[in-house]
Amino acid sequence: xxxxxxxxxxxxxxxxxxxxxxxxxxxxxxxxxxxxxxxxxxxxxxxxxxxxxxxxxxxxxxxxxxxxxxxxxxxxxxxxxxxxxxxxxxxxxxxxxxxxxxxxx
Amino acid sequence: xxxxxxxxxxxxxxxxxxxxxxxxxxxxxxxxxxxxxxxxxxxxxxxxxxxxxxxxxxxxxxxxxxxxxxxxxxxxxxxxxxxxxxxxxxxxxxxxxxxxxxxxxxxxxxxxxxxxxxxxxxxxxxxxxxxxxxxxxxxxxxxxxxxxxxxxxxxxxxxxxxxxxxxxxxxxxxxxxxxxxxxxxxxxxxxxxxxxxxxxxxxxxxxxxxxxxxxxxxxxxxxxxxxxxxxxxxxxxxxxxxxxxxxxxxxxxxxxxxxxxxxxxxxxxxxxxxxxxx
Numbered sequence: 001x002x003x004x005x006x007x008x009x010x011x012x013x014x015x016x017x018x019x020x021x022x023x024x025x026x027x028x029x030x031x032x033x034x035x036x037x038x039x040x041x042x043x044x045x046x047x048x049x050x051x052x053x054x055x056x057x058x059x060x061x062x063x064x065x066x067x068x069x070x071x072x073x074x075x076x077x078x079x080x081x082x083x084x085x086x087x088x089x090x091x092x093x094x095x096x097x098x099x100x101x102x103x104x105x
Numbered sequence: 106x107x108x109x110x111x112x113x114x115x116x117x118x119x120x121x122x123x124x125x126x127x128x129x130x131x132x133x134x135x136x137x138x139x140x141x142x143x144x145x146x147x148x149x150x151x152x153x154x155x156x157x158x159x160x161x162x163x164x165x166x167x168x169x170x171x172x173x174x175x176x177x178x179x180x181x182x183x184x185x186x187x188x189x190x191x192x193x194x195x196x197x198x199x200x201x202x203x204x205x206x207x208x209x210x211x212x213x214x215x216x217x218x219x220x221x222x223x224x225x226x227x228x229x230x231x232x233x234x235x236x237x238x239x240x241x242x243x244x245x246x247x248x249x250x251x252x253x254x255x256x257x258x259x260x261x262x263x264x265x266x267x268x269x270x271x272x273x274x275x276x277x278x279x280x281x282x283x284x285x286x287x288x289x290x291x292x293x294x295x296x297x298x299x300x301x302x303x304x305x306x307x308x309x310x311x312x313x314x315x316x317x318x319x320x321x322x323x324x325x326x327x328x329x330x331x332x333x334x335x336x337x338x339x340x341x342x343x344x345x346x347x348x349x350x351x352x353x354x355x356x357x358x359x360x361x362x363x364x365x366x367x368x369x370x371x372x373x374x375x376x377x378x379x380x381x382x383x
Contacts, residue, residue, distance in 0.1 A: 001375075002375075002379045003372070003375060003376035003379055004379060049376070057379060071336055072334075072336065074343065075333065075334060075336060075343060075344055075345050076334070076344075076345055077344065078272075078344045078345070079344075079345060079347070079348070082348065084348060084350065084353060085345065085348055087360065088330075088331070088334060088348075088363065089334065091360070091363060091364050091367050092334055092335060092367060094364075095364075095367050095368060095371050099371065099375075
């Protein structure tokens with residue numbers, strides 16, 4: 001999943017996140033395959049960025065989620081007895097998990 | 106014992122010759138204090154240094170600020186952001202190069218902290234998100250001085266962190282009997298930074314010591330914790346810093362707020378990574 005400026009979007013890319021107005025009204029659903037007409041419509045709606053599936057612009061391959069969790073534990077190893085820190089760690093864990101699910105990995 | 110003291114004193118003296126700001130940044134500091142200065146005038150002076158104005162424009166057009174349209178000129182940036190913020194930005198981009206030469210990953214850590222501070226500030230009443238994000242950007246400026254001006258001690262600090270498994274701050278204390286908070290504080294004073302930037306720099310690990318900018322300091326304290334917790338960039342050691350309970354309480358955030366901040370921050374870091382690739 002990558003968030004890219006609309007002017008870099010091309011036909012065939014698939015939305016990984018819905019495009020919403022600020023009030024939450026969905027303009028295009030997740031999973032929509034972009035084509036020229038849709039991209040033009042988004043331009044007219046003044047949408048600046050879209051989140052698409054895959055990694056069209058490359059970058060490092062995503063690490064396995066277990067590795068991310070282990071690294072997270074290591075970063076928190078010095079504060080493992082602090083309740084507030086543990087709560088924050090769990091929120092980050094949840095965020096990592098959610099990102100992976102959204103990316104379809 | 107006395108020999109030790111003498112050594113430390115000499116060291117402090119050598120740090121006292123702190124890095125100076127580029128000429129254009131000094132000129133601007135003076136102009137900002139003059140009420141009669143116009144945005145156009147200030148823009149013109151900044152534009153005389155293409156390297157600095159280029160970096161300022163890059164920063165205001167990145168996801169760090171997230172304006173919907175492109176900001177094409179420095180004068181426009183001044184009108185949108187205000188004199189003080191542009192002044193702090195010029196200082197930030199002036200130290201950018203120093204940061205890159207210093208500790209690997211410190212610039213990413215600092216930029217991430219600035220973004221985190223902005224998201225936290227948006228949830229906290231009675232604070233200025235613009236100034237606070239610049240405070241986040243500059244909070245570790247003392248580490249830049251340590252790594253560049255005290256290069257030998259910096260190597261010793263790195264060794265101490267690895268061998269004893271202690272934080273950067275504790276290792277600094279052991280090697281220098283000083284920390285990057287002390288040094289950053291001196292630097293902020295010598296650059297005449299406002300107290301809203303000075304205290305988050307000099308107290309970001311000890312927010313209880315802030316006298317005037319208590320709220321800003323508490324925000325940068327939490328922002329620093331969060332960005333380390335998310336593993337973005339490097340602050341010189343691999344662990345999260347201590348989280349001060351009083352500072353956390355001062356912000357009055359709920360766990361729900363924190364979840365939203367972490368989601369927003371994660372989104373922003375992801376899109377920043379992509380920007381680098383495109």
